[in-house]
Amino acid sequence: MSGAHTSSEGYVGIVLVSHSGPVAESVARLASGLAGGGAKAPVAAAGGTPDGGLGTSAELITEAARKVDGGAGVAVLVDLGSAVLTVKALLAEGDELPEGTRLVDAPFVEGAVAAVVTASTGAGLDAVAAAAGEAYSYRKE
């Protein structure tokens, strides 16, 4: 895991959780790249297991969330299966993730771009979550 950007005050932070380290890293770079010039919301990738395997790591997720937490909330986007369940279980723990952390129901790649672009405008967590979720309604045929 390495964040594409360091944490900045006031922005909603974005955490991208994939079963694969390279997928999470690449989607973080893609989303940050498309967010364009100006100030950008902090993004961190939490992909795969700490030893570089495929899977989900609670440790990497909590690390990433703390890293991007600037006090305005953290939006967590996930890919499948254990990524979804692990984040839900961590949220149920109560004290594992920063206050104001939310699992966002969104497609992984498209949702990540929408979330980072929206968060970079200084929008709040509700707006970031809504923008990411709206990516579901963009049909491709």
Place this chain on the structure above:
Amino acid sequence: MAEAAASVDREAARLTELDSAIGDADHGSNLQRGFAAVVKTLEAEPPGTPGAVLTTAGRQLISTVGGASGPLYGTLLRRTGKELGDADGVTVGELRAALRAGVDAVAQLGGSAPGDATMLDALDPAVEALATSFRAAAEAAGQGAEATVPLQARKGRASYLGERSIGHQDPGATSSALLFTALAAVADEGEAA
């Protein structure tokens, strides 16, 4: 927990083999890693009550397993442990009620019900049969796991296989049966002692 870890160790290869048919072939090794961490943590700092043992174990599973079985089993143990509270001793009736809450939490987390070919197909009948005995619970879990063979998987990676998942025993239900068998073995020892 040591018995559970030992039985996961013994059966890890079989669990992974079942998982390689319909999953991503990591169920056995994932659980092995998780339960090894549980045993290590419990040995290092032995909790004072049965409830604390379960919540500590659950937390370890969520942290270390890496697959969906981590948050699912972790939630089962943590929720059950929380229901038991800080009582020094636990009756079978209290354990059964706490396990019921734990199993319900698993169903809610996974968004699934018995019949979906998941661990619930073993956990649910096991908790029901615990009203009779630990042995009956272990047998019910085993039968529940076997009953997943003709079912079509509706959750997790196996669900993408659709009808092709029919004819395979669910790895999660199988490991659930192992855990109830371990519980029964420990309970038998307790009665004999």
